[in-house]
Amino acid sequence: MYKTLSIAAFNGLLVVLLGAFGAHALETRIHADLLATWNTSVHYHMFHTLALFALGLLQRDHAGHAGLQRASHLFLAGIVLFCGSLYVLALSGVRALGMITPVGGVLFLAAWGQLALVCYRLRKA
Numbered sequence: 001m002y003k004t005l006s007i008a009a010f011n012g013l014l015v016v017l018l019g020a021f022g023a024h025a026l027e028t029r030i031h032a033d034l035l036a037t038w039n040t041s042v043h044y045h046m047f048h049t050l051a052l053f054a055l056g057l058l059q060r061d062h063a064g065h066a067g068l069q070r071a072s073h074l075f076l077a078g079i080v081l082f083c084g085s086l087y088v089l090a091l092s093g094v095r096a097l098g099m100i101t102p103v104g105g106v107l108f109l110a111a112w113g114q115l116a117l118v119c120y121r122l123r124k125a
Contacts, residue, residue, distance in 0.1 A: 005056035074111035
């Protein structure tokens, strides 16, 4: 529980830092389409950081629940692969990195599916 909350809090710090960096340092230094890619990454990073935080709170009532732990790992892996690949793509311009991004997207889908399944099962318990 506290591990998930700590990871979420660190990601919150990181996403605000990266968002500010994009808005202030990159705005005039990279092409507009790459800045849009950066901003997409920041948005997805924030949404899924909030999901991680919510999972941490849910884990308070269901400590050690394997499904919640699995969902948090999937969300974190999605952040690393989806958002990380977009951040690096925006900074480097290497379009081949875009091939990694969908893997992160699938991990996000799996995380949301896992969370839905856990919540459904908890409702029935």
